[in-house]
Amino acid sequence: MPAQIIDGKRIAQQCRQRIAERVARWTAETSVRPHLAAVLVGDDPASAVYVRNKRRACEQVGIRSSLHSLDAATTTERLLELIDRLNADADVHGILVQLPLPSQIDTQRVLDAVHPLKDVDAFHPENVGLLAQGRPRYLPCTPHGILQLLRHCELPTAGRHAVILGRSDIVGKPAALLLLQKGEFGDATVTVCHSRTRDVATITRQADLLIAAIGRPRFVTVEMVRPGAVVIDVGINRVDGQLVGDVDFEAVREVASAITPVPGGVGPMTVTMLLHNTLQAAQTLAGQRTAGPP
Secondary structure (H helix, E strand, C coil): CCCEECCHHHHHHHHHHHHHHHHHHHHHHHCCCCEEEEEEECCCHHHHHHHHHHHHHHHHCCCEEEEEEECCCCCHHHHHHHHHHHHHCCCCCEEEECCCCCCCCCHHHHHHHCCHHHCCCCCCHHHHHHHHCCCCCCCCHHHHHHHHHHHHCCCCCCCCEEEEECCCCCCHHHHHHHHHCCCCCCCCEEEEECCCCCCHHHHHCCCCEEEECCCCCCCECHHHCCCCCEEEECCCEEECCEEECCECHHHHCCCCCEECCCCCCHHHHHHHHHHHHHHHHHHHHCCCCCCCCC
């Protein structure tokens, strides 16, 4: 039987409706409108589209969004000056630095400079450390979006073997940390595969939950998937003008029990979790923390 298709667009819309209600209630009670400041450096078309989509999503749920654009020749020091101003601006609750940055910029210095209370991407070392200790301030957007997809589809992780393809700081590592946490949609046994892993297919065939996040189009073939596994495809690749994931979707859906499509799977949830974190940041900076699960 073909796999259940995990509809990220539908689930994201449901989550955004709840976030919009919470934003409206928070704004009515405090007269404070959550504010996300986006920073875009250069003229990369894909980055511009991503930022535009994030800003549109903010407006849809009642979050204020501002854009700070710098030219492609911007230096690290100039970008850090902007980050300092946004950190000091009490009207700004969340700061989003769109990646990737131009090659001349020290990306790590920039991400480290964002105030940890305004770090809605959860990239700052303080927030990563809190996550590793099991007491996160904000959850990283894409891994959190994955867990919300599993929660809404009632696909438990406790006691399951989760295999993650990719060890990036944005997806692979934080996803492993979240799945290892005690509690609902944690308690998994986690294996992380990467470019130096030997015989990857043998490992992926052991997975109850397979998360592909390596940026290689259709890398995961049907032979790499255990029948009945849940497959989460984080990849976004353009092949012959078409968006495809890291999973050979049409073949793998015939053996998996559930699978995310590309597009329309994880992507909408990533943006939704950014909205959730921005509301949490506004509440945290106000000395309150009332936002529940998305």
